[in-house]
Amino acid sequence: MTRPVLLSALLLAGIAATAAGTGAWAQSNGGARALAPGVKVEVAPAPGSGSAPAAGKVDETALRYYARIGDGERLEAEIARLRALDPGWEPPKDLFAPQPTTPGVDETPFWNLMSAGKVAEARAAIAEQRRKSSSWQPSDKLLQELDTAESAGRIRSASDTKRWQEVVDAAAAHPEAVACNRLDNAWRLAEAYAELKQADRAFDTYRTIVSTCPKAKERRDTIFKASRYLSPDQLRELTALGATANPAKGEDYSTVRTAEAELETGRLLERLGNAKPGALSAADLSRIQGIVRDKQDADGAIALGWYFQKQKNFAEAQSWFSQANGWAPSDKAAEGLVLAYNGLGEKAQARAAAAPWKGKSSRIDQALKAVDPPRGAGGGRSGPQGPSELDRALARHDFAECLSIIRSSIAKSGPTAALLQQRGWCLLEMKRPSEAEAAFAEAQAMAAREPAKGGASTGTTRTPAASGLPQKATLAQENAYGQAVARLATGDTVGLTRDLPRANMTPAQKAEIRASLMATEANRALEDKRYNDVLRLLDARKELTPEPRNLGILRGWALYNLMRFDEAYAQFKSVDDRLSTEESREGVSITWKTIYHDW
Numbered sequence: 001m002t003r004p005v006l007l008s009a010l011l012l013a014g015i016a017a018t019a020a021g022t023g024a025w026a027q028s029n030g031g032a033r034a035l036a037p038g039v040k041v042e043v044a045p046a047p048g049s050g051s052a053p054a055a056g057k058v059d060e061t062a063l064r065y066y067a068r069i070g071d072g073e074r075l076e077a078e079i080a081r082l083r084a085l086d087p088g089w090e091p092p093k094d095l096f097a098p099q100p101t102t103p104g105v106d107e108t109p110f111w112n113l114m115s116a117g118k119v120a121e122a123r124a125a126i127a128e129q130r131r132k133s134s135s136w137q138p139s140d141k142l143l144q145e146l147d148t149a150e151s152a153g154r155i156r157s158a159s160d161t162k163r164w165q166e167v168v169d170a171a172a173a174h175p176e177a178v179a180c181n182r183l184d185n186a187w188r189l190a191e192a193y194a195e196l197k198q199a200d201r202a203f204d205t206y207r208t209i210v211s212t213c214p215k216a217k218e219r220r221d222t223i224f225k226a227s228r229y230l231s232p233d234q235l236r237e238l239t240a241l242g243a244t245a246n247p248a249k250g251e252d253y254s255t256v257r258t259a260e261a262e263l264e265t266g267r268l269l270e271r272l273g274n275a276k277p278g279a280l281s282a283a284d285l286s287r288i289q290g291i292v293r294d295k296q297d298a299d300g301a302i303a304l305g306w307y308f309q310k311q312k313n314f315a316e317a318q319s320w321f322s323q324a325n326g327w328a329p330s331d332k333a334a335e336g337l338v339l340a341y342n343g344l345g346e347k348a349q350a351r352a353a354a355a356p357w358k359g360k361s362s363r364i365d366q367a368l369k370a371v372d373p374p375r376g377a378g379g380g381r382s383g384p385q386g387p388s389e390l391d392r393a394l395a396r397h398d399f400a401e402c403l404s405i406i407r408s409s410i411a412k413s414g415p416t417a418a419l420l421q422q423r424g425w426c427l428l429e430m431k432r433p434s435e436a437e438a439a440f441a442e443a444q445a446m447a448a449r450e451p452a453k454g455g456a457s458t459g460t461t462r463t464p465a466a467s468g469l470p471q472k473a474t475l476a477q478e479n480a481y482g483q484a485v486a487r488l489a490t491g492d493t494v495g496l497t498r499d500l501p502r503a504n505m506t507p508a509q510k511a512e513i514r515a516s517l518m519a520t521e522a523n524r525a526l527e528d529k530r531y532n533d534v535l536r537l538l539d540a541r542k543e544l545t546p547e548p549r550n551l552g553i554l555r556g557w558a559l560y561n562l563m564r565f566d567e568a569y570a571q572f573k574s575v576d577d578r579l580s581t582e583e584s585r586e587g588v589s590i591t592w593k594t595i596y597h598d599w
């Protein structure tokens with residue numbers, strides 16, 4: 001076990017580490033060091049540089065308490081703190097031996113309250129004891145720890161409510177509240193500086209953490225935290241320091257290097273999604289491809305597929321969509337595969353790729369329109385005329401252009417139920433659900449007024465095949481399904497739950513909406529702290545459809561709050577291994593710390 005270093009003694013914030021990353025992390029000034037501009041922290045002089053507390057004069061109250069309750073992490077931290085105060089001090093040999101009862105007041109109940117986070121109750125109990133024993137005074141160490149715990153609480157509260165200046169003020173008033181053994185508060189201080197647009201102080205805080213906190217995992221997690229606010233160059237500097245500065249015995253700092261690589265992966269994938277054809281260099285593109293293959297990252301493979309699809313490099317696009325579909329089958333991967341095969345002129349393969357999702361996914365049904373465009377409006381036997389301008393816009397995922405084309409078509413030839421329905425889908429893609437719901441309702445009303453085309457009833461032209469394939473949705477069912485999706489997006493879950501049994505939808509459509517409602521209710525249950533209900537809902541949903549990443553993380557937090565920590569850790573780790581993000585890393589980190597008391 002390595003010993004935590006108190007950042008209050010090592011200048012938590014506002015102090016630049018030396019370029020070489022050595023122990024000279026700050027300038028001292030008259031026995032004090034700067035935590036932040038205008039804030040000084042008194043520290044003990046280095047051995048041989050001046051007077052130090054006399055041996056045997058250090059307060060061992062907290063030390064013996066941590067030994068008595070078996071809190072090894074805090075015990076190590078307290079030993080390190082006392083040695084910093086008095087380099088000649090050594091832990092007492094009877095530290096773990098039962099201590100004889102001495103006259104006076106036993107402070108154990110106060111320490112227990114404080115350790116449980118009940119600081120106000122500890123203060124009240126101390127005040128009551130002083131009322132009973134007017135001559136008794138609590139130990140200095142107990143009062144110091146209470147002050148620190150209160151300041152730490154103020155920092156968390158101010159941070160949670162985005163009162164950034166109060167975070168900085170609370171840290172300045174009590175520097176030990178943002179020490180390595182309270183690393184979450186140190187991260188909150190850096191975040192506060194960043195949100196206050198004090199970029200240099202934020203960077204200095206992160207830099208001091210990765211230079212002084214000894215644990216490799218803490219340094220690695222700090223790199224991820226800092227990535228929200230710092231430039232790539234600053235992150236590279238942090239990584240170099242975190243991997244080399246002040247190494248502690250038994251720590252593997254190579255993991256700090258992997259943080260930079262993972263962040264670079266994220267940046268590259270983000271650029272890939274927004275890049276115009278040919279905008280990425282060959283080196284960057286090659287790096288992304290290697291990372292996606294190594295991680296078997298289906299989402300990354302889909303992003304690569306769309307990148308090449310936009311370039312009309314259909315063969316490369318088809319390869320990546322196929323890879324994604326192989327790693328994690330989904331209608332998103334199948335959609336890309338259908339359109340890539342179609343671009344290659346391989347329509348049979350496009351139909352085969354669509355088959356598992358046909359009638360069950362609106363995106364697949366839409367993609368098939370590019371493969372087999374609808375026949376002419378007259379219902380005759382004329383062959384396909386090729387993809388329309390609207391189909392091409394949809395294949396590009398250009399939903400603003402979709403709305404523009406529909407608007408022009410309606411102005412030129414008048415509205416149709418099919419056009420209004422497509423308008424609803426494009427509005428949904430653009431996060432405009434209320435307008436989308438209105439468009440689907442209008443399409444529904446128009447479909448009821450439109451005469452049957454070519455003598456056929458619009459309600460019977462898509463009957464299920466005798467082979468037992470999933471029922472093909474009618475135009476009316478597609479409109480009802482679109483309205484349900486829009487209502488979900490607007491939050492009308494109560495009304496939708498009530499109306500779903502009577503809704504005119506296919507069984508597959510109803511199952512999809514039911515699964516979405518369960519996911520929404522599971523999120524609500526987590527907010528209401530009904531953790532068993534979260535698991536019950538997610539388990540029921542999993543019987544209908546595979547569990548996506550975001551609900552996997554939700555499951556992890558439900559398990560964590562039920563104190564099923566090993567299961568929670570396994571859940572977060574499983575999600576993180578597939579694709580590491582800030583959310584999954586946070587779950588892994590917190591559960592690990594809880595299991596191993598690694599705070």
